[in-house]
Amino acid sequence: xxxxxxxxxxxxxxxxxxxxxxxxxxxxxxxxxxxxxxxxxxxxxxxxxxxxxxxxxxxxxxxxxxxxxxxxxxxxxxxxxxxxxxxxxxxxxxxxxxxxxxxxxxxxxx
Amino acid sequence: xxxxxxxxxxxxxxxxxxxxxxxxxxxxxxxxxxxxxxxxxxxxxxxxxxxxxxxxxxxxxxxxxxxxxxxxxxxxxxxxxxxxxxxxxxxxxxxxxxxxxxxxxxxxxxxxx
Numbered sequence: 001x002x003x004x005x006x007x008x009x010x011x012x013x014x015x016x017x018x019x020x021x022x023x024x025x026x027x028x029x030x031x032x033x034x035x036x037x038x039x040x041x042x043x044x045x046x047x048x049x050x051x052x053x054x055x056x057x058x059x060x061x062x063x064x065x066x067x068x069x070x071x072x073x074x075x076x077x078x079x080x081x082x083x084x085x086x087x088x089x090x091x092x093x094x095x096x097x098x099x100x101x102x103x104x105x106x107x108x109x110x
Numbered sequence: 111x112x113x114x115x116x117x118x119x120x121x122x123x124x125x126x127x128x129x130x131x132x133x134x135x136x137x138x139x140x141x142x143x144x145x146x147x148x149x150x151x152x153x154x155x156x157x158x159x160x161x162x163x164x165x166x167x168x169x170x171x172x173x174x175x176x177x178x179x180x181x182x183x184x185x186x187x188x189x190x191x192x193x194x195x196x197x198x199x200x201x202x203x204x205x206x207x208x209x210x211x212x213x214x215x216x217x218x219x220x221x222x223x
Binding site for chain 1: 114145150151152153154200202211212213214215216217
């Protein structure tokens with residue numbers, strides 16, 4: 001199983017763009033990269049998933065370089081409500097033999 | 111659309127007691143999962159069920175049993191609760207293809223004293 005490494009925490013201000021990078025050196029050929037968001041006292045919520053290059057949805061963008069050994073979640077113009085823990089997962093998109101690490105605690109300040 | 115529903119939301123047990131955590135999903139998903147999350151930690155997979163009638167161990171299965179009652183329901187049982195099982199338990203489900211979005215319940219906060 002591919003292990004992921006993310007920063008433990010990040011601080012930002014409202015209106016800024018936030019980029020969270022995840023390292024996954026042992027990613028397998030058929031692994032996808034998925035990001036989840038978790039608020040206190042709630043279950044994780046899917047944000048975005050990708051295999052290579054760039055993926056964008058209404059919430060975030062995901063950048064994946066050609067070697068796929070890392071990925072960057074980009075949150076445009078964050079607000080206070082984006083304060084949460086963000087998990088990078090490699091492998092099954094949901095939980096099928098997928099390990100959640102400690103995640104990155106993002107704190108958005110006014 | 112309820113998604114994934116877990117019951118109870120909170121529970122306090124004494125050491126040695128048993129209990130069953132219930133999980134139901136209404137999205138017709140084939141795969142279901144049980145995780146535990148300790149304070150300040152990520153989620154660890156306890157058991158999963160890739161499809162109705164099958165269950166498999168995850169990362170931390172000791173002290174737990176599961177039952178996939180039907181396609182909708184996946185229960186987690188603690189036969190003899192221990193303080194080390196104090197945690198927040200999350201149930202999740204997704205389609206049977208591995209790289210698909212998972213939906214999580216709101217969690218069950220369990221305290222074993």
